[in-house]
Amino acid sequence: MGVVSVPEAGHPDRLRAPGRRPRVVLVDVFETILRVSALRSRFVDVGRPEHECELFFTRALRDGMALTLAGGVRPFADVARAALRTTTGHSLSEDALDHVLSGFGELPPYPDVEPALQALARARIPAYAFTQGSAGTARDALDAAGLRTYLRGVLSCEEITSFKPPARVYDWACRQVDVPGDRVALLAAHSWDVHGAVRAGLVGGLATRLEGAVPDTVVRPHVAAEHLDEVVAGLIALPA
Template sequence: MELARAKVPTYAFTHGNPKTACDALDRAGLRTYLRGVHSAEAIRAFKPPPRVYDWVCGEVDSAPERTALVAVHSWDVHGAVRAGLVGALATRLEGRVPAVVEPPHVSAPRVDLVVDRLLALPA
């Protein structure tokens, strides 16, 4: 919701079935805040190779360095950072940022705190 209030274009990005993602977002009442849902299934690929993140940046017409990926999986944020995106990790599932991944630009225990930290980054 904070991203919508800040007028930041926001999308969901999955490598799974987009209908499944849409259904989950609808149940959580979040899809209304999104401009769209994208799935790497469209290019028959899985995250985290850089080409997957490059593809979605093209789909949303946003340069990688001006695009942030917010996730609760460090491997996903790792892939995004390696592809040149801003990485934002909510550590609520993993408890910490693993030492074996590219460090995210921001991290916090909860997604709302991650979003606050993203919005506080210099433009």
């Protein structure tokens, strides 16, 4: 894949990372590794329709991104709690809010995740969970899912008071793993997350199982396939 210049507002023009096999892979957590739709039953538990689950999570992500742009963003837990109140029409007690939100620590994994992480381990490519939620919640959920042993660590952009996808978030993550950005891959099921990573100079791997295809509005990922294990196979197959 050729190297092309990708301008980014507020940052020097960056070169698109060449399509090379990554030395490290960052894996998004919510909806890439763990299935947020499992929270639907908790909405029913507190007397709310289960379809509010998707609206709530989408609103939480939107609000976190908007507050990141505007300045003064709060931690994911605070943003999610406010989004849950709004989504449910301010009808839930604090205990009911706690019941729904505590489900983030018990989310089940998608079936394509363990094969993907196993393939990275066999290829000796270190993998890190990369979340905008709290690192502690992600660790609890990954432990409960039996997946944390495949991961070198859990990185949370709460440490730099930001949500994805500004470039500084991916730059920070690359510094944490001590590998240049063009040799780090971001693996996610959200095209906007992969878009942000590619524009920041990382290798992008998109699992299209949520969105069905690569949207026309994002930069092309280096590898795209329906399932996470297929994307990992594509990343491993890239030239060294």
